[in-house]
Structure formats: structure tokens, C-alpha cells
Amino acid sequence: MTIHSTMPHGVLDTDHLRALTERTVASAPEFTAMADAIWDDPEMRWEEFRAQEKHQAAARAHGFAVTEKVAGIPTAFSAERGTGGPVIAFLGEYDALADISQESGNPERTPDPANTSGNGHGCHHHLLGSGALLAAVVTAEYFEAAGIQARVRYYGCPAEEAAAGKTFMVKSGAFNDVDAAVTWHPMTLTRSRQSLTLSYSQVYFHFTGLAAHAGAMPHLGRSALDAVELMNVGVNFLREHMPDSARVHYAITDAGGRSPNVVQPHASVYYVIRAEDTRQMRDLQERVVKIARGAALMTETELEIEFDGACAEVLPNEVLERTLEGVLQQLGPVPFDTADQLAASEFAAGLDAREIAASKRLAGWDVRDERALHDEIAPYLPEQPRPQMTGSTDVGDVSWVVPTVQISSATAALGTPFHAWQTVAQGKMPAAHKGMIHAATSMAAMATAIVTDPGVLTAAQREHSDILALTPYLEPIPDGVVAPPLRTDGRSTKH
Numbered sequence: 001m002t003i004h005s006t007m008p009h010g011v012l013d014t015d016h017l018r019a020l021t022e023r024t025v026a027s028a029p030e031f032t033a034m035a036d037a038i039w040d041d042p043e044m045r046w047e048e049f050r051a052q053e054k055h056q057a058a059a060r061a062h063g064f065a066v067t068e069k070v071a072g073i074p075t076a077f078s079a080e081r082g083t084g085g086p087v088i089a090f091l092g093e094y095d096a097l098a099d100i101s102q103e104s105g106n107p108e109r110t111p112d113p114a115n116t117s118g119n120g121h122g123c124h125h126h127l128l129g130s131g132a133l134l135a136a137v138v139t140a141e142y143f144e145a146a147g148i149q150a151r152v153r154y155y156g157c158p159a160e161e162a163a164a165g166k167t168f169m170v171k172s173g174a175f176n177d178v179d180a181a182v183t184w185h186p187m188t189l190t191r192s193r194q195s196l197t198l199s200y201s202q203v204y205f206h207f208t209g210l211a212a213h214a215g216a217m218p219h220l221g222r223s224a225l226d227a228v229e230l231m232n233v234g235v236n237f238l239r240e241h242m243p244d245s246a247r248v249h250y251a252i253t254d255a256g257g258r259s260p261n262v263v264q265p266h267a268s269v270y271y272v273i274r275a276e277d278t279r280q281m282r283d284l285q286e287r288v289v290k291i292a293r294g295a296a297l298m299t300e301t302e303l304e305i306e307f308d309g310a311c312a313e314v315l316p317n318e319v320l321e322r323t324l325e326g327v328l329q330q331l332g333p334v335p336f337d338t339a340d341q342l343a344a345s346e347f348a349a350g351l352d353a354r355e356i357a358a359s360k361r362l363a364g365w366d367v368r369d370e371r372a373l374h375d376e377i378a379p380y381l382p383e384q385p386r387p388q389m390t391g392s393t394d395v396g397d398v399s400w401v402v403p404t405v406q407i408s409s410a411t412a413a414l415g416t417p418f419h420a421w422q423t424v425a426q427g428k429m430p431a432a433h434k435g436m437i438h439a440a441t442s443m444a445a446m447a448t449a450i451v452t453d454p455g456v457l458t459a460a461q462r463e464h465s466d467i468l469a470l471t472p473y474l475e476p477i478p479d480g481v482v483a484p485p486l487r488t489d490g491r492s493t494k495h
Contacts, residue, residue, distance in 0.1 A: 012449045017330055019146075020448060023138045024441040031137075031440070032433045034058060035130035039104075039427050042096030042119035042126075045159035046485045048075045051094035051126075055079075055133055055156050062137045064154065071172035073483050075158040076165060078174070081140040085149035086179035086457060088447045089402065090136040091395065092129035093160045097122045102421035104428045107347045109421060120424035123161065124186035124411050127427065131409075131436040132183060135443035142444070143451070150451045153178065157394075159483075162202060162272065164311040166394035167476060168483040170401055180320070180457055181404040182446050183395060184439040186411035186432070187418075188359050190333055191378035192325040194316045194406050195387040197396055198247065198274040199281040199476060201310035205231060205292045206254075209301040211265040221263025225256045227299040228267045234291035235271075242284055247274040247390055270308075274392055278312045278474040308484065310476035311394040315467065316386065319460040320405035320450075325380045327445045334410050334438040336375045340431040344372035344413035347422060356415030362387075363414070373431055374410040400473040403460040407442050411435035 038051045052075045056066050059079035070076040100120040101111040111118070121127075136154040143150050155174070159165035169175070207228060212221030235248055242248070249272045256264025273288055275281040289305065296303040348356060357367040364379045365371075398404050411432040416422050426432055450456050 012327055012330060012445055013452070016448050016452065017445055020138060020142055020444045021331070021441050023142055024134065024437060024444060027134060027138060028437045028440070030058070031130045031134040032436065035126045035433070035436060036428050038094055038126040038130065039121050040114070042115070042117060042121050044098060044119055045095045045161050045163040045165070046075060046483070048094050048158050051129070052077060052156050052158070055092065055094065055129060058133060058137070059154060062141070064140070070155070070174050071169045071483065072486055073158060073165065073168065074485055075156070076169055077156045078153055079136070079156070080151055080153045082143055082151040083149070085151065086451060087151045087153055087177055088139070088450060089175065089178045089181040090132045090152070090154045090443060090447070091157055091166070091181060091183035091398065092132035092154060093125040093157050094129040095125055095159055095161050096120060097161055097419055100419070100421045100424055102424040104425060106425055107350055120421065121427050122419045122421065122423045124423060124427055124432065125160065127186050127411055127432060127436040128184065129156065131440045132443065134440040135182070135447070138440065139444045139447045142448070148451055152447070160394055163484070164309040164394040164397070165483070167309065167311045167397040170397040171475060171477055175398055175402050178402045180450050180460060181398055181402045182443045183404065184407040184409055184443055186435060187408040188410055188412050188414050188416055189363055189374045189378050189408055190328070190376070190410045190438070191380070191408050192321055192328050193380055193382070193386070194314055194321065195389045196276070197314045197389050198245065198276060198392045199278040199311065199313045199396065200272055200274040200392040201281055201285050201476060202308040203271050203273070203285065203288070204253070204268055204306040204308055205271065206268045206304040206306060207266065207296060207299070207301045208304070209263065209265050209299065212263040214261045214263050218263060222300045223263050224267035224299070224301050225264040227295045227301045227303070228252060228269045230298055231269060231292050231295040234295060235288060238287060238291065243275065243280065245276050245388055245390060246280070246284055248272070248284070248288065274390065276313060276388070278476045281476065307478060307481050311392055312396040312400055312473070312476050314393065314396040315399040315404070317399070317403045317405055317460050317463055318382070319456065319463050320403055323449050323456055324405050324407060324442070324446050327442055327449060328377050328407070331438070331442060331445065333376050334435050336373045336431055336434060340434070341371055341373055343429060344431060347413045347426060348372040348415060351413065351415040351417070351422065355417065359414040372413045374414055397476070400468070403464040405446060407439055409435045409439035409442070
């Protein structure tokens with residue numbers, strides 16, 4: 001069957017779809033077990049050594065040739081299988097978040113007693129990476145069995161959470177020979193249409209002053225902590241004068257010390273600066289930098305600016321999204337059952353009713369609908385403005401150098417706040433596994449749709465190049481900045 005990139009239905013031959021579904025279901029136990037093992041051992045950004053070892057071992061076991069330390073990053077790798085034809089990339093992640101450990105399946109706040117790190121998979125990246133690798137394995141094995149010429153490549157991508165591992169990989173040229181990229185993200189809804197995201201940068205501001213006795217000789221001191229506080233005040237005044245969709249967050253990483261009778265000689269603050277595109281982000285970042293310099297002038301302290309990372313906004317590809325919508329319509333929604341709905345309702349009882357209602361509206365449901373899990377496919381509404389999220393992802397940078405498509409697949413109850421313990425608690429439940437397997441099937445089917453009808457890839461690449469001709473990719477990471485694990489100044493290991 002020919003793929004019609006402008007039509008949302010009937011895009012993949014039913015024989016392909018049946019074979020891919022059967023292969024995914026047969027292989028799923030291995031990869032859901034891997035996802036659970038990574039959930040049990042959550043590792044933070046740049047430190048995902050055991051997670052990526054599990055991914056590499058699985059890739060090698062399924063005949064993939066592994067390239068370690070992509071872009072020089074210890075926890076980044078790629079794995080490839082196949083010869084000839086286009087290169088289709090699958091993107092995986094496996095980093096966790098700090099301080100949100102939670103007992104599996106428990107809707108009441110109870111840190112996991114077996115977890116000594118305190119970390120937790122509050123964005124379901126244990127599912128994301130495992131599901132993407134499952135899709136890559138199924139696709140490669142099916143292509144080989146069917147005689148389809150293509151190279152399937154899986155990227156193990158570290159540090160998506162507030163670090164932008166993929167952006168450093170893009171900057172190194174890791175995706176230069178890729179023809180199309182397919183990925184997914186666990187969510188509370190299943191849908192094909194990508195929301196817009198914000199570009200962001202992460203910057204440390206280190207102030208150095210002069211210590212003195214705060215009671216006897218305060219006039220001899222120059223307070224770095226005062227500089228941090230003045231900077232924060234200045235940025236608070238800036239908030240009125242930036243776009244509504246922009247975001248600026250901060251955390252004081254070094255308050256100078258615990259003695260109030262000492263003028264603090266050093267202090268640091270960490271800023272995340274977000275805007276709708278990289279150009280706006282850079283402009284906003286420069287205004288924040290000027291405020292920091294002003295704070296240093298007011299306090300007569302020295303300022304060191306340490307650029308930590310950044311990512312661009314997502315560039316959607318309409319051709320690939322329409323094809324993905326057709327795939328989803330053929331596959332149907334995640335097959336949740338009554339037991340899944342009942343288990344999710346226990347979590348829903350403790351969630352914010354406003355967030356649940358917002359999720360149901362986004363799904364096209366009546367807010368009075370009693371279902372706790374999204375067991376449909378959200379409406380595909382290309383005639384409506386694309387939703388603008390105020391979050392960010394380093395998938396954005398990949399999307400600017402390669403036509404990229406991303407599925408959202410339901411893995412948690414409607415209204416669940418991600419980056420929170422409620423998400424962690426649902427990460428090993430049957431519903432989460434079903435969402436992962438459905439996403440893997442969708443991704444494998446999507447890759448097959450791209451390869452079996454060259455017209456899809458041609459149209460997607462034409463759309464991509466036409467956009468870049470008008471709006472070239474603006475790299476968010478300045479030249480000379482390397483990933484934190486590769487820095488030699490010692491700072492990155494302290495933050």
C-alpha cells in the first residue's frame with residue numbers, strides 16, 4: 001500500500017503492521033524487565049552508567065554494532081544494525097530526577113525503602129529508553145526478515161533533564177548522516193501531534209567577594225551572597241518585561257556558609273532561562289547576564305559566568321506527523337483494561353482536579369468522564385494552533401538537523417504531575433508497561449512507513465529543508481562549551 005503523506009489514515013500495509021505488532025509483543029517482556037530494573041536503580045544526568053550498560057548489552061545481544069562515548073560523553077552511545085538504504089534513528093533516554101523516590105504502586109507519599117539514592121523516574125525515562133530500544137530492535141529484525149534495505153540506529157541519550165545531552169551530541173555531528181528520527185515520550189495522553197516547546201539555557205553565576213567579621217568590621221567585607229540576592233531581585237523585576245511564555249528559574253547552589261556573622265566571600269546561583277525560540281532565549285539570557293553584572297558592580301564582587309547547557313525549541317514535521325496519525329489510527333489506542341482504570345483511579349483521587357480536567361479537555365473528553373486513563377487517541381487537529389508548552393526538551397536540537405517525529409503515549413493517570421513522586425509510583429504498573437509497548441509498536445510501524453514509501457521521506461525532508469531555508473538552525477550552545485563530564489575545571493562535578 002502506498003503511503004499518502006497528506007492523509008491521516010491507511011498509511012501502512014496491514015501485513016507490515018501485523019508482523020510488527022507480533023514481534024513487539026513477543027520481545028516486550030525483555031524490555032519491560034529492563035525498564036523495571038532501571039526504575040529500581042535511578043541514576044541522575046551524566047551518571048547513567050548502569051542504565052546505559054543495560055541498553056548496550058541488549059543492543060549487542062540483538063546484533064547491533066555499538067559505538068560508545070558518542071560526542072566523547074561517557075554515557076552516550078549509538079547502536080546500529082542493517083545495511084544500505086536510509087538511516088532511521090530511534091532516540092532513547094534513561095536519566096532520573098532527584099529527591100522524588102517513591103514506592104511502586106503506592107498512591108500515598110512513601111519513599112521507596114529499597115532506594116538509597118533518593119532519585120526517581122519522575123518523567124518515565126526508564127520507559128522511554130527501553131521502549132525506544134525495543135522499537136529499534138523490532139524494526140531492525142523485521143527489516144532484515146522482510147529484505148527491506150535500511151540502517152536502524154538507536155541513540156542512547158544521557159542527561160535530558162536540565163542538561164541537554166542531545167544538544168551536545170548534535171553539536172558534535174552525531175546525527176549528520178541520519179535521514180529521519182523517531183522518538184516518543186511517556187505522557188498522560190496518546191497523540192501524534194507535537195506541542196511546541198521552549199528553547200532554554202542553563203547558566204551558573206559565581207560571585208566572589210571578601211570575607212570579614214560581620215559585626216566588628218563589615219565595611220571591610222564584600223558580600224557575594226548580597227550579590228546573589230540582588231541578582232535575584234533584579235531578575236524578579238525583569239519578569240514583568242519579558243514575553244508571557246518565557247520562564248526564568250533559579251536555585252542558590254552556594255550560599256557562602258552557615259555563619260551569619262561572616263561576610264560571605266563566595267556564593268553561586270544557577271539559572272534556567274526559557275523562551276519560545278533560541279533567538280528570544282539568547283536575548284533574554286543577555287538581559288539576565290546584565291543584571292548579574294550589575295549586582296557584581298553594586299557589591300564590588302567579582303563575577304564568573306559558567307555556561308552549562310542549552311537546547312533549541314522543537315521543530316515539528318507535518319508530513320511525519322500525518323503519517324504517524326495514520327499509524328495510530330490503524331493500531332488503535334493503548335489497550336488499557338478495567339483493572340488498569342481502577343488502579344489509576346486510586347492515584348486520580350489524590351491529584352489536582354484542575355489538572356485532571358485540563359488533561360481531559362486536551363483529550364477531547366467531557367471533564368465529567370470517569371475514566372482515569374486515556375484509552376483513546378487524542379484528536380488530530382492540524383487546523384488549530386499548535387499547543388505551546390512551557391517545558392523544554394533536547395529533542396528540539398535533533399529536530400532542527402533531522403526530520404523528527406515524536407509520539408506521546410499514555411503511561412500514567414490523567415492529571416498526573418510529571419517530575420513528581422506520583423509519576424514515579426506509576427512507572428512499574430501494568431498500565432505503564434502497556435503504554436511503553438504501544439509506543440514501541442507505533443515507532444516501529446512509523447519507521448516502516450517511512451522506509452517502505454520513499455515519498456514520505458522525500459516530502460518530510462523537503463518540508464524540513466524549506467523551513468531551514470527561511471529559518472536556519474541557531475545553535476543554543478556557544479562554541480567552545482563542552483558537556484559537563486568533559487570539563488577539566490572541576491566545577492561540573494560539584495553541581
